[in-house]
Amino acid sequence: MKLLYSLFSRRAFLNSLIGGWLAALGAAFISPLLKYIVPPTREPDQVSVPLAEVQDLAAGSVQGFAWGNKPGLLKKAEDGSFIAFVGVCTHLDCNVSFVAEKRRFYCACHEGWYDENGINVAGPPPAPLRRLAVSVEGDALIVKKQG
Ligand code: FES
Numbered sequence: 521m522k523l524l525y526s527l528f529s530r531r532a533f534l535n536s537l538i539g540g541w542l543a544a545l546g547a548a549f550i551s552p553l554l555k556y557i558v559p560p561t562r563e564p565d566q567v568s569v570p571l572a573e574v575q576d577l578a579a580g581s582v583q584g585f586a587w588g589n590k591p592g593l594l595k596k597a598e599d600g601s602f603i604a605f606v607g608v609c610t611h612l613d614c615n616v617s618f619v620a621e622k623r624r625f626y627c628a629c630h631e632g633w634y635d636e637n638g639i640n641v642a643g644p645p646p647a648p649l650r651r652l653a654v655s656v657e658g659d660a661l662i663v664k665k666q667g
Contacts, residue, residue, distance in 0.1 A: 566662055602661060609627040612629060
């Protein structure tokens with residue numbers, strides 16, 4: 521039945537409503553499938569961090585940087601050198617943060633702890649944080665995959 525001044529019939533309205541709902545449902549199923557088939561961007565082989573950004577970092581403190589789509593953690597050692605880690609927990613891939621008071625890395629997901637050298641010391645993490653190689657080239661720190 522079409523109303524006197526309606527632009528479309530009740531049937532057309534219900535068909536488009538159901539069609540839209542089915543399209544949204546289909547997108548909800550296809551989207552994770554596409555993410556599985558086409559994996560997210562690869563991890564970079566190296567990243568460059570401007571030395572000026574980290575030069576004034578106090579010894580023993582940590583600054584984050586982008587390691588591709590993952591967090592990276594750059595720690596300035598007591599001797600002025602830099603140590604870098606992938607800031608992702610080795611248990612179930614949660615992000616790790618540095619707790620300056622305890623001088624340890626902490627994963628809040630399941631209370632995992634790593635010492636300041638990235639070694640797993642408490643909680644469920646099965647392995648140390650993944651370490652990255654750091655070198656100074658010109659006015660930049662080059663952070664690379666190790667090995
Ligand atoms: S994901 Fe970090 S402790 Fe479980």
